[in-house]
Amino acid sequence: MNNDIHTWLNQFQHPLLTSQWAATQGVVTVGHKEKTIDVEIPFLVESLTQAVGHWISENDAPQGWEEYTFYVSARVRPLQSKIPSTLTSIKNIIAVTSAKGGVGKSTTTANLALAIAAQGAKVGILDADVYGPSIPLMFGTKGQALEVVDNKWMKPLQAHGVFTQSIGYLISSDDAAVWRGPMASKALMQLLKETQWPELDYLIIDMPPGTGDLQLTLSQDIPLTSALVVTTPQDLALADAVKGIAMFEKADVGVLGIIENMSYHICSHCGSHEDIFGSGGAVKLATEKGISVLAQLPLHANIRRDIDLGTPSVVNPESAAQAQGYFDLAEQVVSRLFWYGVPQAERISFVEVT
Ligand SMILES: Nc1ncnc2c1ncn2[C@@H]1O[C@H](COP(=O)(O)OP(=O)(O)OP(=O)(O)O)[C@@H](O)[C@H]1O
Incomplete structure (x- = not known):
């Protein structure tokens, strides 16, 4: 029946x-x-x-x-990660990476997190980009001090409804950038585990750009549900994105899809559409690799301005047209994550009857 x-x-x-x-x-x-x-x-x-x-x-x-x-x-269901998670308050962890810097990984992570949260999900961001932690600037939390509980637990800073933690809250960017692989991965794992995360449906990790030892170690050690690769349509960036996908394959983490950022330019004066970095590259790469292109996001002056002011486009009503791309992306991410994932057996709590 x-x-x-x-x-x-x-x-x-x-x-x-x-x-x-x-x-x-x-x-x-x-x-x-x-x-x-x-x-x-x-x-x-x-x-x-x-x-x-x-x-x-x-x-x-x-x-x-x-x-x-x-x-x-x-209700967001927790999905299995490739290694068992001890972070019991977090249902799903998603890594956002790019094989090279400057493709807009952090901008995309910030807007994506806010777009997912706008649907009512509880979302956190861990800014693990030791080479240039930009989440504090993007969420307008730069310079704020983290509260420490019981001399051990750091409380994430809440901004625009999202819980943020960043290496940038603890040390200056110059100090972080000189860390070497093992030291950086140890510190980032500590940052992840010693943060008092509230109950979260999704934790989104802004990974350090690149595909070196540090990135591979993090991909292997963090209980990731899935990963996203941000790229631009330039040939070089795309070739690098292949390396990013290969890294996750090595770490046995499924790549949910590619996000093509700065896919085309929208003129903020006349609204005209221009393919300044060429077109079709991400789609071709994805087809070859059997991976989906989840979004093609424009290069738009509002996106840069909003993020620099600490009010990403998704939460700036003046940039509703630019925000739409991120809302569409968020729908793709949360739905595909579930359909491609394996649901975890959920913890059952027993009530003692006396
Ligand atoms: N779609 C976009 N439209 C306009 N500007 C953008 C867009 N995406 C990113 N930018 C701008 O490009 C610059 C680099 O972006 P961002 O810091 O997000 O890149 P990144 O890949 O995280 O770099 P890194 O890894 O080096 O930290 C920023 O000034 C950002 O505002």
Whole structure:
């Protein structure tokens, strides 16, 4: 009988769902006795949750279900990472990398985190870019002091609703940049583990650019759910992105997709569209590697201005047009993360009855 309900619900198709979404374990719970259908979308995209509810209310359920109650909700599910995680308050950890500096990795990470949070998810950012920690500047938290609890735990700084931690809160960029591989990876692991993260649906890590020993060690030691590679359409950056993908393959971490930043230029005066770095490169690379291009984001003066002012475009109402690309990207990231991942067995808490 559950199959009938699943088949019926699967008639609702959406770009963020798979064709058999309703039959996925844990998504639909059918109560035969009380005649209830409980749909729990495993990631937060408000328009999708609403669309599912609307479809159910507009369509006739299978025979025998003329009268029933339905519930539609959404909750981020924790997915398995390649190594078991001791960070029990964090459901999913995503690394954002680029094989070379300056392609807009941090700008993309900041806006992506805010776009995911805008759907109601609890999001943290760990700025692990020892070569140029820029998250404090981008979130307007530069110069603020971290609170230390019990002489051990650092409390992340909250800005625009996202919890941020950065190597830049602790030492100057000049000091961080001279760290060598093993020292930097040890310090970054400590930063990750000694931060008092609240309950988070996603922790997004702004990784140090490059594909050297430091990056490989971090990819192997952090319990990552998945990774994203930011690149630009230039041939050189794309060739480097291949190295980035290969690094994660070595660390046994799945790459969710490529984000092509500065894909084209939008003139802030006339709005014209120009492919200044060439076009089609990321798509070609991704096709060759069997990886998806999750977004092609423009080079736009507002994106640079907003981030430099500590109010990324996603949270600046004046830049709604630029923000849209990040909202679309966020939907792709949270949905694909679930559909390509393996759900973790969730902790069950028992209540003692006396
Ligand atoms: N899509 C974009 N449109 C306009 N400016 C952008 C865009 N993406 C990034 N920038 C600007 O490019 C510069 C470099 O970006 P960012 O610091 O995010 O790069 P990065 O890859 O993180 O660099 P690094 O790894 O060296 O820290 C910044 O001034 C940023 O504002």
